[in-house]
Amino acid sequence: MxxxxxxxxxxxxxxxxxxxxxxxxxxxxxxxxxxxxxxxxxxxxxxxxxxxxxxxxxxxxxxxxxxxxxxxxxxxxxxxxxxxxxxxxxxxxxxxxxxxxxxxxxxxxxxxxxxxxxxxxxxxxxxxGDFHAITAANNLLAAMLDNHIHWGNALGIDPRRVSWRRALDMNDRALRQVVQSLGGPGNGFPREDGFDIVVASEVMAAFCLAADLDDLQARLGRIIVAETRERKPVTAADLKADGAMAVLLRDxxxxxxxxxxxxxxxxxxxxxxxxxxxxxxxxxxxxxxxxxxxxxxxxxxxxxxxxxxxxxxxxxxxxxxxxxxxxxxxxxxxxxxxxxxxxxxxxxxxxxxxxxxxxxxxxxxxxxxxxxxxxxxxxxxxxxxxxxxxxxxxxxxxxxxxxxxxxxxxxxxxxxxxxxxxxxxxxxxxGEAHFHPLYPDALPLADKIRTVAREVYRAADIALPAAVAAKLARFEALGFGHVPVCIAKTQYSFSADPTLLGAPTGHVLPVREVRLSAGAGFVVAICGEVMTMPGLPRQPAAESIRLDAQGRIEGLF
Structure with a gap:
């Protein structure tokens, strides 16, 4: 065959x-x-x-x-x-x-x-080259954020409250959590950081939801990258990064x-x-x-x-x-x-x-x-x-x-x-279709997550730790209570357990973390053990991909 x-x-x-x-x-x-x-x-x-x-x-x-x-x-x-x-x-x-x-x-x-x-x-x-452009825009924002802190931090960014992560379009579990800027003052301020795969980047989401270039730059500018010590959000526009990011993404x-x-x-x-x-x-x-x-x-x-x-x-x-x-x-x-x-x-x-x-x-x-x-x-x-x-x-x-x-x-x-x-x-x-979303914009964020869990996954409820509930309340206080929710979970099951096949009911959806994607226009709810930076399997497909004697690609499927 x-x-x-x-x-x-x-x-x-x-x-x-x-x-x-x-x-x-x-x-x-x-x-x-x-x-x-x-x-x-x-x-x-x-x-x-x-x-x-x-x-x-x-x-x-x-x-x-x-x-x-x-x-x-x-x-x-x-x-x-x-x-x-x-x-x-x-x-x-x-x-x-x-x-x-x-x-x-x-x-x-x-x-x-x-x-x-x-x-x-x-x-x-x-x-x-689209994904490479998205990678570059994502990481330019990260570089400008760290550069701003290094050169005096005029915006008063709290390095403990930096939320923007770098991105790479490759499965690499070693980059999920890293410590950056080691090696002395010339390399910036050391802090914990991490990478997401490019397809999980908010830049990708904003890119895919934007109606035109003006809308794209506006969405990029709304991306929240950190907070000040007074808990004021700091955006890409505050860092004056949105224009350069849009330039990288124009073509x-x-x-x-x-x-x-x-x-x-x-x-x-x-x-x-x-x-x-x-x-x-x-x-x-x-x-x-x-x-x-x-x-x-x-x-x-x-x-x-x-x-x-x-x-x-x-x-x-x-x-x-x-x-x-x-x-x-x-x-x-x-x-x-x-x-x-x-x-x-x-x-x-x-x-x-x-x-x-x-x-x-x-x-x-x-x-x-x-x-x-x-x-x-x-x-x-x-x-x-x-x-x-x-x-x-x-x-x-x-x-x-x-x-x-x-x-x-x-x-x-x-x-x-x-x-x-x-x-x-x-x-x-x-003409049978009468499309409508599952929940209204005005529903509180926690109830939007709960609605998807109950109506689509048939869960009994969601497990929402106090710290996660507090973050949702903060997102609402910042004016983002009207946005939809984007649930990150295993693809293999209606539940958060990838081994639970078929059509399970009565389970509880554990919400581990929530992230505000203000530029994209939604809140991400990370559930169970799903990772935003995948790892390679024991035998990655890359082991079988090669060039033949004529320089043609083999092993790609």
């Missing part, structure tokens, strides 16, 4: 100007990065948003991920290709992959098989245009993780796609309890978006794992385990309906799936009034997702 990389490498890619023409983008507004990828000029983005009607928005999400694999990005690409095959004008909007997972355990994020965005190697590695802020293996236009831009950040591609890319097409197909990271909830409660709330259908991706193999089957035994038929695991899928479908959006299930097929196992899924979903369609886009491309596309079109034509 051919690998994803081999399939991508064997494809004949169209010139990027031809892909742009298909999307209604004139060639003169492109800023090419080689032959097969380009940025779309921001002047054209503004013109398109002002002068063209909006298409319809379809969200692709999934069940809680398992080592068996689900194929959410692959399904997003396959669905977009299928809609174009059916004569609709569809644009696909995706996040950019992070280098950390590519060299760690998760692998790339360009889709798979015959449902990929290409050039796959470029997208999964340095691409157009990166233009959306990236690439193509699928079937030539469908895809905007791949921004990339916050959904387990530790808000998990959606940029607002500027999504809104551009909506003004270029009849239908935008976009995805949210990890399972619907994380990615979809944040897409709906954060991105859609802040950007004025309203999805009209939602696809939930599942596989028989993953449902069997949620039903208690070990990965080594997934090749054996086990209808009873599938039925047990369907509880996870059903929970996600129920949750999507709570937002007023009709769900459709994409059952991504593997060769080991049996007719009885497939029937168990489709029958269970039918009993809930949810269509479930078998998809073979990994091996058949867009043709393998046409039944799913037809189901999505039926949902769009029916």
């Amino acid at each position: 051919s690998t994803d990389l081999a399939i991508a490498r064997a494809a004949t890619l169209r010139p990027i100007a031809e892909v742009a023409e298909r999307a209604g983008i004139p060639p003169e507004v492109l800023e090419p990065y080689g032959k097969h990828k380009a940025k779309v000029g921001l002047d054209f983005v503004a013109q398109a948003r002002a002068g063209r009607p909006r298409g319809k928005l379809v969200l692709v999400t999934g069940i809680n991920p398992t080592p068996a694999g689900e194929g959410k990005t692959t399904t997003t690409v396959g669905l977009g290709d299928a809609l174009n095959r059916l004569g609709r004008r569809a644009v696909i909007c995706l996040r950019e992959p992070s280098l950390g997972p590519c060299f760690g355990v998760k692998g790339g994020a360009a889709g798979g098989g015959h449902a990929q965005v290409v050039p796959m190697e470029d997208i999964n590695l340095h691409f157009t 990166a802020f233009a959306p990236n245009l690439v193509q699928t293996l079937e030539g469908s236009p895809a905007l791949v831009h921004g990339g916050p993780f959904a387990n530790i950040a808000h998990g959606c591609n940029s607002v500027v890319a999504t809104t551009l796609g909506l003004h270029l097409s009849d239908i935008v197909v976009t995805e949210a990271g990890f399972g619907a309890d994380l990615g979809a909830e944040k897409f709906l409660d954060i991105k859609c709330r802040l950007a004025g978006l309203a999805p009209e259908a939602c696809v939930i991706v599942a596989t028989v193999r993953a449902l069997k794992m949620h039903g208690g089957v070990a990965k080594s035994a997934l090749g054996t038929e086990d209808v009873a385990a599938v039925r047990r695991g369907i509880a996870n899928l059903a929970r996600h479908a129920e949750n999507i309906r709570k937002f007023g959006i009709p769900p459709v299930v994409a059952l991504n097929r593997f060769d080991s799936d049996t007719p009885a196992e497939i029937a168990a899924v489709t029958e269970a979903m039918a009993a809930m009034g949810v269509e479930a369609h078998l998809c073979t886009h990994w091996c058949d491309g867009g043709a393998g997702a046409e039944a799913l596309a037809q189901a999505v079109l039926r949902r769009l034509a029916a």
Whole structure:
């Protein structure tokens, strides 16, 4: 069987100007990065948003991920290709992959098989340099903060209350907690510090939620980096860092245009993780796609309890978006794992385990309906799936009034997702969606966390230590009680325990820490043992990535 990389490498890619023409983008507004990828000029983005009607928005999400694999990005690409095959004008909007997972355990994020965005190697590695620009902007702010303290500290910053962390787009557990500025007075004032992975940086979140460059600089300026001894917040604007940060991000802020293996236009831009950040591609890319097409197909990271909830409660709330259908991706193999089957035994038929695991899928479908959006299930097929196992899924979903369609886009491309596309079109034509966020802006921050825990995770309650509750109260006193919450927790379970699979109920969500992302416009609640700087596994994928004798990349997946 051919690998994803081999399939991508064997494809004949169209010139990027031809892909742009298909999307209604004139060639003169492109800023090419080689032959097969380009940025779309921001002047054209503004013109398109002002002068063209909006298409319809379809969200692709999934069940809680398992080592068996689900194929959410692959399904997003396959669905977009299928809609174009059916004569609709569809644009696909995706996040950019992070280098950390590519060299760690998760692998790339360009889709798979015959449902990929290409050039796959470029997208999964340095691409157009956007993440490097975000890294530089994040760390410029850190450098200017320490430099201000070193040269007299006119703002009266309390070094004990510095909250801004440095960032690196790599999994590196050794950098989670560090001590900086050792070696004498010339190196600054020693203090504890730490690194987050770039996809967890507030700069990434502000970048992805900003409507335009002016909004981006305003968001950057609102980032709170420290407090004075009098507990007054100190912002990036106070340090006069926001302008230089915006300069570093100016070129990166233009959306990236690439193509699928079937030539469908895809905007791949921004990339916050959904387990530790808000998990959606940029607002500027999504809104551009909506003004270029009849239908935008976009995805949210990890399972619907994380990615979809944040897409709906954060991105859609802040950007004025309203999805009209939602696809939930599942596989028989993953449902069997949620039903208690070990990965080594997934090749054996086990209808009873599938039925047990369907509880996870059903929970996600129920949750999507709570937002007023009709769900459709994409059952991504593997060769080991049996007719009885497939029937168990489709029958269970039918009993809930949810269509479930078998998809073979990994091996058949867009043709393998046409039944799913037809189901999505039926949902769009029916006009059943009445989107609304899960909670109102005016709800207190602790109650917003509690609402997500109870309504989405089915927790009995949250555990909120007194110090954490006091920080939430302080955020409200500072005027940030109206913002949404972004919950960071394990992606593997509805609970904060990654081993608790299926559809647990009655658990308690432990809120370990809260952080105010004033620039992005939300409060992060860190729950359980989730880390904002991942580590590499025992055998990282990087061990298998290399160049062959012709200088081509091997081992990337």
